[in-house]
Amino acid sequence: MTLDFSWAGEKGCVSLFPNPEFHLENVPAGAKSVSLTLTQGVREMGGEELPLPRNGILPAGTFRTFAPCNPGVYQWTAQAKSATGEVLSEARKARYYPSDEVAEHKP
Template identity: 55%
Template sequence: MSFSFLTSRPCVSLFENPEIRLKDVPQGAALILVQLSQADHEYGGQEVLLPKNGILPAGALRTFGPCNPGVYQYEVTVKSAAGEVLGRARQSRSFPDDIEFKPPSNELP
């Protein structure tokens, strides 16, 4: 999955999602649950129909918006029409400068 905060308006009561692009979506997927968070703070989310092209357009759902600079994460849970979880994807980016954030690896060299 991928997204960008570059065109997002900060600190609005209902934050419109940026465009979210999904790749390699599991077969049988019909719904996606999209949630926005920052560390331990949940900003909300919505479950919507999976777009056929795998691209959730900007403004398709609303959450509480980020106000403060920091790292925010979108998590997408892919579900079947019956609600069975088929997969999950997460991506974190810093807001507002939109740099992709990769958590430090716990692996030893």
């Protein structure tokens, strides 16, 4: 599974930041939901578990987190889950904010 997003046009430093648009591809068969979590280093900034969109595109502003604010590397982690909550696949994407350059994935 792959995950992509862009910080382009996003305005940080608001009390609760609306998520960017997410694109999920090669999601495993049987996946019913997706759990998205934002981190900066070891600090978790929030996330949400949502029904998996059929087209793999989760619109911007579907949920809110506590970042980004300060420039730096922020990473989104997506977990595709079955109807019973079993994690079927995981994908990560890290980008520098606000430049939107792809960054090295963090563990």
